[in-house]
Amino acid sequence: MEDSSHKKDHKPVIGISIGDINGVGPEVVIKALNDNRVLKHLTPVIYADGRVISFYRKQLDLQNFNYNQTKSIDKIHHRKVNVINLNEQGVDVTPGKATTEGGNYALISLRRCMEDLKANKIQALVTAPLSKELVQADDFKFPGHTEYLTQEDGAKDSLMFLVAEDLRVGVVTGHIPLKEVSNHVTEELVGRKLELMIKSLKKDFGIKKPRVAVLGLNPHAGENGLLGAEEEKVIIPVINEYKNKGNLVFGPFPADGFFGSTQYTSFDGILAMYHDQGLIPFKNIAFANGVNFTAGLSFIRTSPDHGTAFNIAGKNEADETSMRNAIYTAADIIRNREEFQ
Known part of the structure; x- marks a missing residue:
């Protein structure tokens, strides 16, 4: 060269x-x-x-x-x-x-x-x-x-990370059938993807103390176990673990209200549980100018x-x-x- x-x-x-x-x-x-x-x-x-x-x-x-x-x-x-x-x-x-x-x-x-x-x-x-x-x-x-x-x-792993100016959405599970999603949403996987997101926000986007929102898997983020147990058993323990390490991690948020109420604008990164949960709102908000970045x-x-x-x-x-x-x-x-x- x-x-x-x-x-x-x-x-x-x-x-x-x-x-x-x-x-x-x-x-x-x-x-x-x-x-x-x-x-x-x-x-x-x-x-x-x-x-x-x-x-x-x-x-x-x-x-x-x-x-x-x-x-x-x-x-x-x-x-x-x-x-x-x-x-x-x-x-x-x-x-x-x-x-x-x-x-x-x-x-x-x-x-x-x-x-x-x-x-x-x-x-x-x-x-x-x-x-x-x-x-x-x-x-x-x-x-x-x-x-x-x-x-x-x-x-070992990577994160599909959709970015458009201040909107950044990553997904825990990517190209897998919908019926397999809940089996894949484990504490280990959610933790790995959250770690990749936090590191990427610091290293790739220059955000020293990123604020990250984690979405629930079920409607209404499980409604305290009424609509599914993944939030209580998997997602909340991971959020608490990362909070205890000093990270600004919040949730789990019900995905519909989170995007519908523009709550998403308060966060540097948003971790969705599966492909369409993250990509449909992202493309709705930023279709013409969005970018797919592979973090990790x-x-x-x-x-x-x-x-x-x-x-x-x-x-x-x-x-x-x-x-x-x-x-x-x-x-x-x-x-x-x-x-x-």
Whole structure:
């Protein structure tokens, strides 16, 4: 890497995996980077092929979008958008069509990103959306990016953390069927996720004494055991344990009233018990600008909080705000971690 230039600019190098090339990933990446102000703060590196980028540049009528093509991260330009060619010469781009070829390509891009991340050639990873069904292969059997990256990092655990300015929502259980949630909500797991959230708020978001709200699992947070025992047996003991350690942890709160009454604005982090309990209110409040961050990893990974959206791919209808925020959030977390150290 051009070390002298990197030190001089002190701009973080952010790798972007292209996701499914037939979804909205390439569109939101190009639109997010089609603004020279981005280059003042960071050096973006897209892992795709020039052919894919030029296809969408034409499709979106953004002929002024310029980029530097290279085969190696060591030859990137720090004042330009960079594209690392994956050399998949024969790839067909068919916007809106879910194909195995698109799924395979997403995986190749992600793995090349990971190689450079592990070699410390990039400081963070931003992942464009991929289709979970289309990337399943013999050596890739994960319900999503989060689980794959946790394994790649060798981390014991991670936290799916949705962030948008001052709203930050994490989930105890992620991509599992609803009927399995209550079996997974154990003291050990709730404690681990709460620990990850508190550490992340300090280290990644620069909040010295974070206030964390914990949601109940059952309606009305169990109504004192009337509507379920998880609050009394599992969640309250964990909250008390963390309070006794000097943390500002509160709850369990009934999820509906907590979000409905804007009580959520008083907290730095909110720990939900399962995927939809946290993500439905989050996306309601911050859909266009939310970012999915994987807390608890040694490296930094963010992504937009939306999927491949095949239904609008190639139509120039996708909103790039979430992708732009994912790129900026990654850069902010790099700086927060440096200050924390």
